[in-house]
Amino acid sequence: xxxxxxxISKRFQFEDYIKPILLGAGIALCLICLFLFSDPKPSPSWGxxxxxxxxxxxxxxxxxxxxxxxxxxxFEKRNIWLKLTAAFISLIVYVFCIWIGSVIGLAGTYxx
Numbered sequence: 001x002x003x004x005x006x007x008i009s010k011r012f013q014f015e016d017y018i019k020p021i022l023l024g025a026g027i028a029l030c031l032i033c034l035f036l037f038s039d040p041k042p043s044p045s046w047g048x049x050x051x052x053x054x055x056x057x058x059x060x061x062x063x064x065x066x067x068x069x070x071x072x073x074x075f076e077k078r079n080i081w082l083k084l085t086a087a088f089i090s091l092i093v094y095v096f097c098i099w100i101g102s103v104i105g106l107a108g109t110y111x112x
C-alpha cells in the first residue's frame with residue numbers, strides 16, 4: 001500500500017460521514033415539513049402529491065451539506081483559525097444547499 005493510499009484510507013472513512021449526513025438531512029426534513037404543513041389550504045392545481053418532491057429533494061440537499069461539513073472537519077485539527085474558517089464555510093455551504101434544494105423541490109408549487 002502506497003503512502004497516498006494510506007492517506008486516502010485514513011482521511012475518507014465512511015463511518016465519519018454517516019452522523020453529519022443524517023443530521024443534515026434531518027434538519028432539512030424538519031425545516032421543509034414546517035414549511036409545507038403550515039399551509040392550511042394548498043392550491044388544487046398542484047395535485048394531491050405535491051409534497052413528495054420537496055420531501056425528497058430538500059433532505060437530500062441537506063445530506064449533501066452535512067457531507068461537506070464532515071469533509072471540512074478534517075481541516076479543523078490544525079489550528080483555531082482553520083477551525084473557525086472551516087465552520088463558517090460549512091455553515092454557508094449548508095445554508096446554500098438547503099436553499100437550492102428548497103427552490104428545486106418547491107418549483108411548480110409554491111414558486112412558479
